[in-house]
Amino acid sequence: MLGYVKKKSMVHALDARAKLALLALFMLLQIFAPLSFAPLFFALTLALYAFARMDFLEVVKGRKALLLLPLIPSLLRVLFEKGTLEVAGLLLPAGIVKGSLNFIFLCSLVYTPLLFALTTAPAQISAALRFYGMPKRWAFIFSVAFVSVAYIRKKAERTLAAQRARGCRRNALALMLPVLHSCFRRARTMAYAMAARGFDADAS
C-alpha cells in the first residue's frame, strides 16, 4: 500500500534528505495558507505526480481506503456548515464550497507524503530520518515496521488467493485470522533472530 515503486524520474532521483525537507516545507505552506489556496496546492501535487511518472488516479484507485481520510471530514463540513457564499457571482451553500475546498486541501495533505513514500526507497527514508536526528532506536523501529508492512501485504494477498481458490467469498475475519497468526509467528521468530545476533532493545 505504501511500498516504494521503482521508476526512473526526477522525483525518484532526488536525494531523500532534500525530498523530506521539501515535503515538510510544502506541508507547512499548505497548512498555514488560506483555504482558498487549496486548488493551487492540489495542482502542484498533481504536477509532482506527473514529474514522478506516477498515475495519480491509479494511485488513488489502488488505495481506496486512504480516500476516507479527506472524504469524511469534508462531508461533515458539507452537512454542518451553514450560510451561503458568493463564488463568481453565484450564491452557493457555504457547506458545499468549504467542503469541496476542504476535500482538495486534505487530498494534497494525504497524497503528497504518499508520493514521498512511493518514490523513495525505505533504506533512503531511514537514512534521511537519521540525518535529521531521529534516534537510532526509532530509525530501527521504522525499518522493521516498513519491512513488516510489505510482509503483511504479501501474506494477505496469498491468503486471499488461497481462500478464493477454495471458493471462499471475501470475508474480513477469515482473512484477518490467518494473517494475524502468521504475523505473530513471524514476530516471535524475528525476536529470536535479533536476540541471537546480540540485539538489546534497551541498549540501542
Added chain:
Amino acid sequence: MGGKEVLRLEDVSFTYSGKKEKAVDKTSLVFRAGEFVGIIGPVGSGKTTLLYCCNGLAPKEIRGKFSGRVLLGGKDVAKMGFPEISREASIVFQDPNDQIFNLTVEEEVAFGLLNRGMPREEALAAARAAVARVGLSEKLHEDPSELSSGQKQKVAIASALAADSKIILLDEPVSSLDWRSSQEVYAILDALVREGKTVIATEQDTCLLSRHATRIIVIDGGEVVKDGGAEVLSSPLIEKLGLRPPMDGKKIRCSTC
C-alpha cells in the same frame, strides 16, 4: 575426530512451556572444530529445539523447562550474553524471511556486528566481505526482502559469516531452495568446514548430507538414537523412522544427488 572441542551438551533436556513431552531429552553431545554435522530425524523429533539449546535461545528466549548444561568454547551458555554467544555460534533459521528485517543487504549482514559494538565502518566492511563470499556483492544496497529465496538464504548465511563465529547452526537451510541454490549453499558450508569452522545443520535431505556431512546424528522423540559417520544414512534405522535413505549408487537418482 581430532579437532578442538567447541561445543558440549551435558544431559540437556528441554520442554516447551505448556507442553508435556520433552522436545529434547537427556542429550549429551560433543562437537569439534572442522566437523560438518548433519542432524536428521522425523518432523517434530526435536532437531530445531536442539539447535536452539546449542546457542542458548532455549531457554533464554524460548520459554520452557530446561535442565543440563551447554558449554560453548568451554563456557556455560547460561552465564553468557547473546553478544558473547554470537562470537561462538551463529544461527540461520529455516525461513530466511523470518530473520531478515533490515532495509539493505549490507545493513542486514552488519546487524550482529553493530550489536557487538563494532565501529560502523568496520562492521560494514566485514559485511561487504561476507556478502562477497556468498556471491551477492551486486545486491549489497538492495532491499533483502525483494531477493529470491536462494539469495535471501545466502544473506542469512552471510550474516553468520560476518559474525566470524566458530560454529554455524543451520535449521534446514535448503528446504525452500531449488537444486542449484542448494548446491551453492552447501558449497559455502563445505568451504567453512575446510577453514576449521563447525557446521551443524538439521536436514531432511539425506542425499545432501551423504555428500557433505562428516558426522550424522539421528534424533527421534527428542533423543539421540544414532551418532556416527555418513554410513548411518544407509542403515535400516533411516527408513524405519520414515526418512528416505540417500539414492547415490542406485539407478534412480534424486534431484540433489
